[in-house]
Amino acid sequence: MNRPLVVLFAIAAGSFATAVTLAASKDDVARSPIYGVAIPDGYRHWEMIAPAHETPPLDELRVVLGNDVAVKAYHDGTLPFPDGSVLVKLAWKHVQSKEFAPAFVPGAATTVQVMVKDSKKYASSGGWGFGRFINGKPADLAQHQSCLACHQAKVVDHDLVFTRYAP
Template sequence: MFKGPFPLFRNTRVISGAAFGLVLVVLGGVALAQQDKYALNVPGGLAFSEFRGYERWQLVSTSQTDKAVAAILANREMIEAYLAGIPDNGKPFPDGARMAKIHWIPAENEFFPDTIVPGSQHDVDFMVKDSKRFADSGGWGWAAFKYDVATDTFTPATQSDEPPQANDAKCGFECHTIVEKRDYVFTKYAKR
């Protein structure tokens, strides 16, 4: 038994050590529970990891409906193609061009009630130009991943989602055929 002049410090150290251990266990459990979104993919081989860093890509444009507020982002190859006049000049986007479209549920701005801003994230959609890999879908591959706010996780979208997704890398082709002359890309680069 400890017989020094400060027995209280011994108990405090034991309690502190136990508390520190508990904190490590909790934090370790949280880290294990967090999803690695970059491990996800859709049938047909399009993976979330192909869009790593999309959160920092340059803005192409925005869009808004009564159901969603969206930001359309593009990687450097796609931005350079837009700046070179593609697709308005009739040329196709180069292989490696990528876009991400992040959708949020519309929300009222708390300071300006007549202003709509992004609320909770709804999903993220991706498209990549790879004319060899996706030769039978206009050279583009698509993927949609819905977001669950409660669990902070993504899952591949399905036919039961809004809008319905075929849940494969060619899920966007049918919809995008109406802009075939624009190399299957709806979004115009917003002038700035």
């Protein structure tokens, strides 16, 4: 008669242990140096903002995705972007298709780059936090230090965002 209670307790204890492990792993996510930005959950399901092709030496195919806040800002033409906007750029090596010679397709993944808008948290960097990840791990400090300088030098008039919405 006591046996079902023991089994039930064991199941509940196991579920609790799983919940604690999941909570710990969420706190353990890889974050960029300087800004503390992480790759956002579910970003692969976000709307596409625009594709891009980088010429050599990078020679990459890229696509920028945006969360709902960023997408609404693009649709409404809102600048500066509102707090809560998140942009994710995926990049792959540019390779010729084996099946269709005139086409080029994504090859090996190179980086995932993230921009998070929080005008208070990132006040000293134009309101944006930056993250660059290679194989899911943050790139080195020097690569993160170059993010802000490049954006400030080239797109200060577009709230530090290079990508325009593709119609």
